Amino acid sequence: MYCWMRSAALLALWHATAACAEPLVSSPGQRSIIPRWSMQSSTQVTQDLASLSQPGTDVSSWYRVGPRGTVMAGLIENGVYNETDLFYSSNMEALSGHAAFRAPWLYREEFTVKPMAGQHYTLRTHGITSKADIYVNGVQIATSEQQQGSYGGHRYDVTRHLTAGTNCILIRAYPTSYLRNFAMGFVDWNPYPADNGTGVWRNVEVLQTGAVSMSSLRVITDFHNPTAKGTDTVNITLKTELHNKATHSVPVTVNGTITDPIGADQVLIGGTFTLRAGERKTVELESTVNGPHIWWPAGWGEQDLYKATVDTMIQDTTLRLSDTSTRQFGIRHVSSYVNGYNDTAFQVNGKPFQVLGAGYTPDIFLRFDLERVETIFQYVLDMGLNTVRLEGKQEHPELYDLADRMGLMVLAGWECCDKWEGWAYNDDADGVKWGDSDYPIARAQMLHEAEMMQSSPSVLGFLVGSDYWPNDRATKVYLDALTEMDWTNPIIASASKRGYPEALGPSGMKMDGPYDWVPPDYWYGDKEGAAFGFGSELGAGVGTPEMDSLRNFMSPGDLETFWSERDAGLYHMSSNSSSFYDRSIYNKALYARYGEPTGLEDYVAKCQMADFEATRAQFEAFSIRQNATRPATGAIYWMLNSAWPNLHWQLFDYYLRPIGAYFGTKVGTRAEHVAYDPATQTVWLINHSISNHGEREVAIDLIDANGKNISSTRLKVITHPTTSKQLQTVPGIQKIKDIAFLRLTLRDTKGKKDLSRNVYWISPRNDVLDWDDSNWYTTPVTQYANYTRLESLAQADVKVTIPDEKPVGNGRPDWHHLKVQLENKSKRPAVFLRVVARNVTTKEEVSPVVWSDNYVTLWPKEKMTLSVLLKGDIRDTGFEISGRNVELRAAQVPVSLTR
Numbered sequence: 001m002y003c004w005m006r007s008a009a010l011l012a013l014w015h016a017t018a019a020c021a022e023p024l025v026s027s028p029g030q031r032s033i034i035p036r037w038s039m040q041s042s043t044q045v046t047q048d049l050a051s052l053s054q055p056g057t058d059v060s061s062w063y064r065v066g067p068r069g070t071v072m073a074g075l076i077e078n079g080v081y082n083e084t085d086l087f088y089s090s091n092m093e094a095l096s097g098h099a100a101f102r103a104p105w106l107y108r109e110e111f112t113v114k115p116m117a118g119q120h121y122t123l124r125t126h127g128i129t130s131k132a133d134i135y136v137n138g139v140q141i142a143t144s145e146q147q148q149g150s151y152g153g154h155r156y157d158v159t160r161h162l163t164a165g166t167n168c169i170l171i172r173a174y175p176t177s178y179l180r181n182f183a184m185g186f187v188d189w190n191p192y193p194a195d196n197g198t199g200v201w202r203n204v205e206v207l208q209t210g211a212v213s214m215s216s217l218r219v220i221t222d223f224h225n226p227t228a229k230g231t232d233t234v235n236i237t238l239k240t241e242l243h244n245k246a247t248h249s250v251p252v253t254v255n256g257t258i259t260d261p262i263g264a265d266q267v268l269i270g271g272t273f274t275l276r277a278g279e280r281k282t283v284e285l286e287s288t289v290n291g292p293h294i295w296w297p298a299g300w301g302e303q304d305l306y307k308a309t310v311d312t313m314i315q316d317t318t319l320r321l322s323d324t325s326t327r328q329f330g331i332r333h334v335s336s337y338v339n340g341y342n343d344t345a346f347q348v349n350g351k352p353f354q355v356l357g358a359g360y361t362p363d364i365f366l367r368f369d370l371e372r373v374e375t376i377f378q379y380v381l382d383m384g385l386n387t388v389r390l391e392g393k394q395e396h397p398e399l400y401d402l403a404d405r406m407g408l409m410v411l412a413g414w415e416c417c418d419k420w421e422g423w424a425y426n427d428d429a430d431g432v433k434w435g436d437s438d439y440p441i442a443r444a445q446m447l448h449e450a451e452m453m454q455s456s457p458s459v460l461g462f463l464v465g466s467d468y469w470p471n472d473r474a475t476k477v478y479l480d481a482l483t484e485m486d487w488t489n490p491i492i493a494s495a496s497k498r499g500y501p502e503a504l505g506p507s508g509m510k511m512d513g514p515y516d517w518v519p520p521d522y523w524y525g526d527k528e529g530a531a532f533g534f535g536s537e538l539g540a541g542v543g544t545p546e547m548d549s550l551r552n553f554m555s556p557g558d559l560e561t562f563w564s565e566r567d568a569g570l571y572h573m574s575s576n577s578s579s580f581y582d583r584s585i586y587n588k589a590l591y592a593r594y595g596e597p598t599g600l601e602d603y604v605a606k607c608q609m610a611d612f613e614a615t616r617a618q619f620e621a622f623s624i625r626q627n628a629t630r631p632a633t634g635a636i637y638w639m640l641n642s643a644w645p646n647l648h649w650q651l652f653d654y655y656l657r658p659i660g661a662y663f664g665t666k667v668g669t670r671a672e673h674v675a676y677d678p679a680t681q682t683v684w685l686i687n688h689s690i691s692n693h694g695e696r697e698v699a700i701d702l703i704d705a706n707g708k709n710i711s712s713t714r715l716k717v718i719t720h721p722t723t724s725k726q727l728q729t730v731p732g733i734q735k736i737k738d739i740a741f742l743r744l745t746l747r748d749t750k751g752k753k754d755l756s757r758n759v760y761w762i763s764p765r766n767d768v769l770d771w772d773d774s775n776w777y778t779t780p781v782t783q784y785a786n787y788t789r790l791e792s793l794a795q796a797d798v799k800v801t802i803p804d805e806k807p808v809g810n811g812r813p814d815w816h817h818l819k820v821q822l823e824n825k826s827k828r829p830a831v832f833l834r835v836v837a838r839n840v841t842t843k844e845e846v847s848p849v850v851w852s853d854n855y856v857t858l859w860p861k862e863k864m865t866l867s868v869l870l871k872g873d874i875r876d877t878g879f880e881i882s883g884r885n886v887e888l889r890a891a892q893v894p895v896s897l898t899r
């Protein structure tokens with residue numbers, strides 16, 4: 001292309017070299033994101049956006065940012081703020097209410113196209129927070145009336161505004177109030193980002209087509225379950241809306257291909273017809289797939305994915321491509337029903353799918369790092385969870401693609417409180433009540449998110465409300481939009497049982513707490529959040545990070561307060577306006593059950609034990625009751641992760657370091673498992689698989705603090721898929737004087753495999769709950785279990801060795817498996833052993849890291865092999881072990897591994 005020579009002066013003036021650049025899009029069906037932006041506060045530049053959006057304006061002093069990002073994310077990217085400093089102590093507090101975030105911010109970029117007759121260009125947004133004016137080459141193409149809401153995705157025809165050569169797009173993003181705007185608030189999760197998430201947080205795209213454009217493909221299958229009649233063939237319907245943008249009628253041919261998971265293609269004939277000027281028409285392509293590859297959640301089968309591609313061609317002198325669309329999909333069926341107890345239960349491919357999940361949060365500044373999300377999802381699956389709940393944090397298409405490939409179910413939905421739940425009947429939240437102008441925004445947002453998720457096999461359902469159900473008018477708007485997008489998954493009124501719109505019926509999900517500490521036997525009760533029905537957000541509020549992470553974000557003063565002041569408010573807990581700003585309920589229990597902490601490290605060690613116990617009990621109780629008379633149909637732990645370095649409501653910390661809460665979950669959700677129910681003092685056999693069955697051996701061993709045997713039992717049992725059954729009481733449990741350890745092991749004797757090993761510390765008395773005094777976040781305890789004997793355990797001697805074996809890769813670059821052998825040399829138990837991998841150079845705890853197990857308790861003389869998967873150079877890695885009664889010591893790494 002023609003590119004004029006520039007003088008040095010001109011070059012300096014011209015920040016962007018767009019005039020010489022390759023066109024952003026150059027063929028029909030092509031779509032490209034705006035790859036970068038220049039970002040600036042509207043207070044720093046002229047208010048004449050028409051002129052500012054003309055190509056050639058000097059914006060070299062603006063911040064350069066990536067294709068999507070909030071204002072805060074952009075400022076961090078440019079070094080205005082330093083994340084490490086911001087997250088340290090209460091530094092971030094200083095930014096709250098900062099004037100810079102009370103004015104709009106501008107995002108501007110130049111790009112090249114070479115438009116020609118017959119070509120059409122569309123600017124596509126996917127949501128800008130909170131709302132935006134959009135200009136192209138001096139002309140306003142969208143007002144903030146239209147372009148509103150974090151999820152408001154729109155298509156703007158910009159054909160007549162583009163010129164050959166350099167073009168410019170300018171976006172003015174308005175400041176965000178969580179109470180007035182449809183944005184992404186954090187409610188009580190954490191302090192709010194100073195910009196309230198304002199900005200171009202999702203990509204903006206430019207699309208080129210011929211006269212006729214297509215919408216995203218929608219995929220519908222008639223598959224129900226693998227045993228249904230006629231499952232050897234599945235009918236697949238692809239739908240797309242064609243739009244003739246020309247001012248004359250156009251003959252159109254549509255054809256497509258479905259590529260199966262092994263790469264074989266199947267051609268589809270869509271047909272030939274004529275579209276009138278401006279006409280929109282939805283076309284369907286039908287196909288029958290023989291011998292379908294079924295998509296399963298992880299643990300139940302393969303994640304087979306199909307790809308559909310459809311071309312739209314127009315006939316003038318020859319047949320030319322006008323637009324093309326590609327979509328990944330899976331053949332599977334999810335459904336839900338409300339059972340006789342008004343509890344929602346899910347099914348996947350006809351099998352009862354007990355939801356064991358946790359609540360996901362994006363980064364506080366909404367930065368989306370795909371590799372980080374992949375690690376988070378890997379952790380979720382490693383912990384044995386099968387679902388993440390997104391409460392109004394639907395992120396980006398890449399998240400669904402990842403979940404589809406990894407087999408992780410996604411329960412999406414709108415968020416609670418704030419503007420989203422500004423209903424007349426909601427007195428709990430301060431969101432501005434909805435007015436007439438809000439419904440079209442809601443419609444655009446629902447259409448957009450439904451379109452994004454429509455074909456993803458990982459999507460388990462959409463909750464159109466969280467704490468409160470939408471009113472009838474909004475429900476209709478949501479349902480119509482979902483229907484329009486051929487939504488085939490469950491639609492649920494809300495995540496609570498407070499009420500429901502007639503059009504949707506009862507939600508079948510309870511939101512009765514707890515969110516703060518409750519003892520393990522809470523889950524075995526029959527009230528509030530105990531293990532029955534579907535708990536949409538609940539947990540004992542645990543998730544204390546380990547020492548390395550704490551030191552990253554807490555000052556020495558904060559750390560002192562943290563361990564020594566039982567009731568202190570802490571900036572790294574929930575937001576200061578919430579009930580979860582301090583750890584008083586948690587600490588009261590911790591002091592009573594584990595003994596008053598003697599220092600920071602002692603406090604953190606006790607927290608890890610308490611956290612492990614808490615998450616294990618929750619998931620075991622729900623697992624045990626998966627086929628109870630009133631079944632426990634699902635539990636979403638509150639929460640999975642944190643938006644910033646946080647002290648609770650997480651299963652691993654912000655630095656992706658697994659903690660006690662992680663391994664409690666991992667033990668509690670094992671596919672085949674044996675668990676102890678403290679309420680009845682019985683042992684249960686659990687099976688979450690859909691196919692494993694047959695004979696198993698269960699061992700029940702009880703010892704005292706000195707390792708002396710109290711009882712030892714071996715049982716032959718039969719296990720059945722997706723059910724749990726009670727085995728027997730633990731012999732000798734009444735004989736416990738101060739403390740005992742219970743080890744349950746499950747073995748597949750035929751397959752010669754240990755399936756589960758699970759150790760409890762047991763107090764002579766249980767915690768006792770005062771159910772009648774429950775509030776929305778906890779149930780008080782009138783008597784605590786007593787684990788203080790742990791304070792005076794005799795020391796155990798544990799040897800840790802790394803076998804001299806070559807580490808094995810796992811398919812992800814730089815990841816390696818390694819074995820770690822533990823041996824308890826003493827005659828007494830070695831309690832709550834933590835093995836940690838450290839970078840020998842920086843001395844920091846290595847993350848991400850996946851341990852087969854951790855925080856384990858060894859029997860006298862017991863040997864155990866753990867495996868660890870970590871990213872990084874093995875030569876840089878050392879291992880350390882410590883425990884409740886085991887001094888910190890380093891492992892010997894064989895010379896061959898250090899070379």
Ligand SMILES: *[C@@H]1O[C@H](CO)[C@@H](O)[C@H](O)[C@H]1NC(C)=O
Binds near residue numbers: 079082083084085
């Ligand atoms: C942020 O500040 C910390 C020290 O407070 C420093 O170690 C780090 O390199 C800084 N990060 C960036 C991106 O400048």
Ligand SMILES: *[C@@H]1O[C@H](CO)[C@@H](O)[C@H](O)[C@H]1NC(C)=O
Binds near residue numbers: 194
């Ligand atoms: C962020 O939203 C809150 C309402 O939740 C509001 O009080 C605050 O002023 C907003 N901040 C900015 C910078 O607009």
Ligand SMILES: *[C@@H]1O[C@H](CO)[C@@H](O)[C@H](O)[C@H]1NC(C)=O
Binds near residue numbers: 234235
């Ligand atoms: C597929 O569609 C055909 C024709 O519409 C129908 O006869 C057949 O029963 C369908 N197959 C299945 C598995 O439902």
Ligand SMILES: *[C@@H]1O[C@H](CO)[C@@H](O)[C@H](O)[C@H]1NC(C)=O
Binds near residue numbers: 256267268311
């Ligand atoms: C549609 O047909 C054209 C012409 O036969 C072919 O080149 C193209 O690959 C087909 N498209 C799809 C998606 O199968």
Ligand SMILES: *[C@@H]1O[C@H](CO)[C@@H](O)[C@H](O)[C@H]1NC(C)=O
Binds near residue numbers: 340506
């Ligand atoms: C289930 O909900 C319906 C509608 O609110 C109510 O009429 C019915 O009594 C409930 N059933 C149970 C078992 O609670």
Ligand SMILES: *[C@@H]1O[C@H](CO)[C@@H](O)[C@H](O)[C@H]1NC(C)=O
Binds near residue numbers: 725
């Ligand atoms: C749950 O399934 C087990 C089989 O694993 C069965 O023994 C038990 O009776 C079932 N529970 C109920 C309440 O039906």
Ligand SMILES: *[C@@H]1O[C@H](CO)[C@@H](O)[C@H](O)[C@H]1NC(C)=O
Binds near residue numbers: 738786788789
């Ligand atoms: C807790 O147990 C210890 C011994 O293990 C005992 O000394 C102490 O008195 C018990 N505390 C209470 C409150 O019963």
Ligand SMILES: *[C@@H]1O[C@H](CO)[C@@H](O)[C@H](O)[C@H]1NC(C)=O
Binds near residue numbers: 872874877
């Ligand atoms: C250890 O830290 C060094 C320095 O930051 C880094 O280059 C190396 O990759 C790290 N190794 C591991 C295993 O994390």
